[in-house]
Amino acid sequence: MEKPLNHFREIDGERISTSLKRILESRIFSRSERLRSFLKFVVEMEQQGRAQEIKGYTIGIDVFSRDQSFDAGSDPLVRVQAGKLRRLLNLYYADEGRREALRIRIPLGGYVPIYEWNVASYIERHTHEGMSLPHREARSERASREPGTPINTAINEGHGRDRCSPADGGARSRSELYRLPRIHIDCSGIADGRGLPFVNAVRLAAGLLHGIELTARPIEDDDLAAAHDLDFTLSISASNSTRPLCARLLHAGSRLQLFSQICDAGAATNRLQIAAFANQVVAHTMPIAGLIYQFAKCHGYSTALMDCLEATYKYNLDSSSAAYWEASYHQTRLAHSRHLPGFTTNLADLVALKGVATQDS
Known part of the structure; x- marks a missing residue:
């Protein structure tokens, strides 16, 4: 059985080393030799399989030249510098590194680096390079329906198809519209x-x-x-x-x-x-703001329920007029008024529609 994108299955060491090199040579990091040394040390230690040795004590001694009496518990040096390193990485990825497909992070509460795909940048880069994306079927554009027309009604009447319709053009089942990752x-x-x-x-x-x-x-x-x-x-x-x-x-x-x-x-x-x-x-x-939803949205895998959850979540964040109308639009399209009588900010109410759709199918 062929497995597409086999060569992108793992985040390999060479890719991490290349990403680290670009960070260390960036303009943003050029002003801080200590933070460059800090990042280089923890990434190289992790790549050597020595993640268990990445502790405040070893960083204090090997990076910041403290003596053997250094106590990472009472001396906040490493914790403070780690906070500065996280902020500098955020600045780098907001500016010079905004198109980086692979991102290196130092998680809160620890110093062992993590590696994650910036999904939108990854897809954009490999699309420009003419590489195939890891989905098996072309996705149609979002169905064209008038605001206020529930998705179920539009499909039953044949007025539109969901954005993720099968290649044969048939309308997806109701359960597919409410599918979640x-x-x-x-x-x-x-x-x-x-x-x-x-x-x-x-x-x-x-x-x-x-x-x-x-x-x-x-x-x-x-x-x-x-x-x-x-x-x-x-x-x-x-x-x-x-x-x-x-x-x-x-x-x-x-x-x-x-x-x-x-x-x-x-x-x-x-x-x-x-x-x-x-x-x-x-x-x-x-x-909803995490990697799975980002990945699904970039590939056109998001379902009607996922789009509605995201729009409603965004409204909960800032309560703006634009966010309200976007969320209201998705909610009206998602469910008949007998199942969702009015606008809701409760995400659980929206997820509950999944069960209603199953009963109605």
Whole structure:
């Protein structure tokens, strides 16, 4: 079975080294030798497989030339410099590095770097290079319907088709309009007891979010060809009980890796620290403002329900008139007035429409 974009499956070391080199040579970082050294040290240590050694103490000694008596707990030097490094990286990616496809981050609460795709930039770059994107069918433009016409009505009357219609032109079922991203958790790559607290922490954190679905059933290799465009795999792995935990998020159909993060071996022995690591992974990937929704939107995989959730979420952020009309438009198109009598700011009300659609089908 052919797996498209096989050469983009992993974020390889050469790509990370190239990205690091561009950051270190940038104008924004040229003014701070200390922060260049800080970033170079943690990335190179992680790439050498020594993530468990990236601690405040080693950074204080190896980067900032403190002596052996340095106490990272009482001396805030490394924490302060890490905050400056995070801000400088944000400035770089907002300016010189805004078109970078791969981004290096230093997560809050730790110093082990993470690597993630800037999905929009990644797609734009490879589209310009003439490379195929990892979706299997061309997507039609958003259906043209008058505001106030529910999607269900438009499809039943044949006046329009959803933006993600199958290639044969047939209208998608109602359930497809309300489909949400499904994340398949795969902990088969870890044999010790650290997988369970990670999975449970992901479930607890994701349970507070609207707009995704979790399942503990991993996608088997034989099923990848039939995977839905909104299927994703979150895998957790470690070569043995003394090695760091590695979490990876992949798009199931293309095997494109969207996100990876490492929890060093020292922290990965404590259940609360494993839970904190899981919370970081969820925060980066699963909210409406996270990587999964960005990826789906860039590829045209977003469903009517996803678009409605995003528009309503944006209204909740700033309560502007423009955001209200956008959210109201999507809500009116999504559901008949008998199911959604008026405008709502409650995302749970919108997700509940998924069950109504299933009953009406």
